[in-house]
Amino acid sequence: MRRLPYLAASTGAAVLFTLPFVWLISASLRPREYVFGTGFLPLPFAPANYAEAWSAVPLPTWLFNSVLVGVAAAAAVTISSAWVAFGFAYFRFPGRDLLFGLVLATMMLPFAVTMIPTYLIWSELRLTDTQVPLWAGNLFGSAFYIFLLRQFLLSLPREYFEAARVDGASYPQLFWKLAFPLIRPALLVAFVFEFKASWTDLLKPLIYLRNEELFTLPRGLKVVLDRFGYGGEQQWEVVLAGSVIATVPMLVLFFLAQRHFVEGIATSGRKG
Structure with missing residues (x-):
């Protein structure tokens, strides 16, 4: 009985946060004249909206681009941040805490402060209107993920690493063969976080991409909104169907990685 208020509050919050997505799915399955009708049931039922959205714009190409950029960005920031975090966690040197504080200060x-200098760098490298700027900056790590992974690494017994060093393991071997498998839940958290950030990022594609064949889904949905929504043909059912298509892959990813994802967050918070 003591848990009933907690369960009721959790259920209410879950329903509250789910309602907008339920409405989105329902509205995307209605004919044009019923899109903004009341209720959550898709009546009349018009599943052809998804076929129309799929054929009206190159959604398959944008989906592939988003997956490609998202995987590249997530893998780059996860591995590079793990390397830096391992250095801060394992090595002891003068000024380590000060240097780590400076890394955190970059958050x-x-x-907006670094947007123009970063664009000028990519412009000098002649990589604008390519997908490289969307993920290559992650090769230098992220302060947030460095902090997350360092806290996880500090929870590991140092004796593991010392024993491996006695056996002749090099520092790269300490990372790849010992630390990397032990921090896998935290690495998965960093990967999923960054993949989601890349999947929903609109600003960078707006800045760097001009060729429609290179667009990611957020940039493509901006085209859909301009063409079929505001100032366009007022075909909101197409806009909403495209939004659902863009959302579903992230839901699938979360449910597939949910157990490890929650474990990584809980372990980092408990041991950090």
């Missing part, structure tokens, strides 16, 4: 810099 205080808003993207």
